[in-house]
Amino acid sequence: MKTLARELKAILGQAGVIDDPTRLVPYESDGLALYATRPELVLLPRDTDQAARAMAVLARHGTPVVARGAGTGLAGGATPVENGVLISTARMRDILEVDPEDRFARVQAGVVNTQLSEVCRGHGLMYAPDPSSQMACTIGGNVANNSGGPHCFKYGATSRHVLGLVLVTHAGEVIDLSGPWVDPQGLDLVGLFVGSEGTFGLATEVTVKLVPRPPVVEVLLAIFTELEAACDAVSEIIAARLQPSALEILDRLTIEAVEQSVFAAGYPKEAEAVLLIELEGVETEVSGSQQEISAILNKHGVLSTRSARDASERRDLWAGRKGAFGAMGRIAPDLYVADAVVPRTKLRALVRRTVEICRERNLKLANVFHAGDGNLHPNICYDRRDPDEVRRVLEAGRLILETCVEAGGSLTGEHGVGLEKREEMEIAFAPEDLETMCRVRDAWDPDRRMNPGKLLPMRACMELRTPSPRA
């Protein structure tokens, strides 16, 4: 490892290689604190060229490599591996190009999500995907996980917004697919790479689509005395073909946590659910939709509705939602955020089942969810120092996922599979599906050194037959 560090310092400089054990500690985990492994080294390349040269050295040494953006991931995708190095994109923060006419931007992978939208604001444009962690998380991390966010109900997740990539392969080769193509041509390698969770290689530059900021944005905040009524209102809004840009629900325990925190939003005591609805578009469209939605909310017994049109009032209404995860720190020291997606028509039934699963195990459950997408985020609040509680949390997590997949849902809406749901992939996929995924992964990284042990279940890859000989 000493020789390796020396070789890498020659490429990245002293400041580009962390080998001091105490400075390695913050890199042991990502947002899924249940898992921790100390990396041998942390590398901080400044650009594609440095990253490629470093990767070539790592290939020569046969060293496993894990990439890390801001480490805000919730599924352990950036957890280091034994005897491996971590490549952080923290020094790759340049916005390389903004083209307001053709509406794209080319950025280094370490650019922070909100930073990009801020830079484009003057052109009346924005980068649409907005994960809750958008103040910290990076575009490269978003690419790895195909990240979502509240506004992805309207705009689609990251894969809909990535036009091009510059990649460094396991061997240190550079693949330049950065052209902002309107349409993919040939095999869609860019689309395939998005969501591959670092198992194919390292993305160093990302070309993204920018979208126009809407002329009018209105936020409605509706208070319900029953969670089910809020779910039903969401189903009816969608059935009526209204197209809000976001539909978010917070449940009782989340509301309590928010009210006790600095994000206190003044929700009434009897609130069992808060439904946040954002509408975008031209003036008349927003007003028209607003009226139709109000009628639906009333039909489902809404207690009260507030609305906001100016930026600062909108921020107030969103504050409770955006601060929800932070506020849950008041309930218990640790938080397990599940990420299942269910058909929107089954939202009500599956939220209820989730509540039961946690109640049966005496677990504190706070629900915050992207209701429009059917993306549940059951947040189980727990204390990782209590081994029995940890066991019950993991059991409930698995049961919730199984229930959602059985109902026609997905294992993950936006957090990725990572370490956390690797084995659960066997619930969602048949062996031949997983085998095909392993083959595709091997096409990129035949030595399996890139983020090993993530995304795909161990068994499926171990059992993969060797490919048939070429004709």
Next chain:
Amino acid sequence: MKTLARELKAILGQAGVIDDPTRLVPYESDGLALYATRPELVLLPRDTDQAARAMAVLARHGTPVVARGAGTGLAGGATPVENGVLISTARMRDILEVDPEDRFARVQAGVVNTQLSEVCRGHGLMYAPDPSSQMACTIGGNVANNSGGPHCFKYGATSRHVLGLVLVTHAGEVIDLSGPWVDPQGLDLVGLFVGSEGTFGLATEVTVKLVPRPPVVEVLLAIFTELEAACDAVSEIIAARLQPSALEILDRLTIEAVEQSVFAAGYPKEAEAVLLIELEGVETEVSGSQQEISAILNKHGVLSTRSARDASERRDLWAGRKGAFGAMGRIAPDLYVADAVVPRTKLRALVRRTVEICRERNLKLANVFHAGDGNLHPNICYDRRDPDEVRRVLEAGRLILETCVEAGGSLTGEHGVGLEKREEMEIAFAPEDLETMCRVRDAWDPDRRMNPGKLLPMRACMELRTPSPRA
């Protein structure tokens, strides 16, 4: 081949295997008539099970396989190969499931594009991608080519609408990825398969997203006396952040052809360009956009504008566009349809360059294009019995593609690469990009029996180094 035919008839029945040479003739080409090869057999499975059993037999015999939908493709993707069989989806036309609540449909691969939208009409839903050949082309063919159409400016091409697939691999294994997932989980095999042009395996069932039909649809038809003015109007409509659902331009020669055909639309004699604009949405939104667009059209010297709101009038305005390809048969017996995409801001300059390239070679060029997407369709009208003209057509086609790629465009917007643009992939991609594509393809079909010789340039695949040994 006789043994093979006998084995296949045992699975597919007499009617499921065509081996009579005269009945094989119609299958020699797809829409790119420049290339023709007679298949040894044509297979017509009825479902996934029959297709899988047939594919297993073909694997045992080592027979190359080409899949064919309706054969309307324009890039030779369904051209048979020497000593190979063709699998047609013509008997796989069942709509298996329509779920209006969760807004998806599950269909056999041979279902015709418009048939699906017709079936969903009663639910107020539609399948959005609408290739010009939509009366004939199949959903399976659309998947292979990631097909587009006029409305893909708003809705995105096929890949945005495919939620799941059932696939038969080269070996006859079935991979069921048909769950209508809101979000991809694990590696996005479905997204990767879309646009793989039959080189990965055979899609037998497709799960697609359905979208709500808009409440109001208005079509504007604007006549210009200069093609450049129409291009400029399109650029300004987009820059103004208006979002029409379609923006189509027809040029002079196209207009002449249309006017002489059964699709005659009554365009004035002095028309040098026709711009079709479709607006969708709620009433107030459509009216508002209409006013803003009229102002832009006037600014660019529009000669006249007609508009239509009811279905039959709209159909009249669209008739010229939809009939354009057919009408060109009046200009010359053969038509070479290029399919390059350019950045929308360079539309005007590249249209002009395209016109020059054809004029220099004394070729008749008719332009019909998805202007909103920057998707040029230069249609070169020629006679394939004239070898020198054929040579000039191919030269012009290649030069147009090179020019567009140089300007930051793509080789293909919606027709795919097929046979036609296989070698041109080397213009757009570096050797390491193509090598990665070959590796990914080999992960699906290590024997390279599925649609061999299509999509990827021969050289790149031949030169592919053997994968490094697994660690």
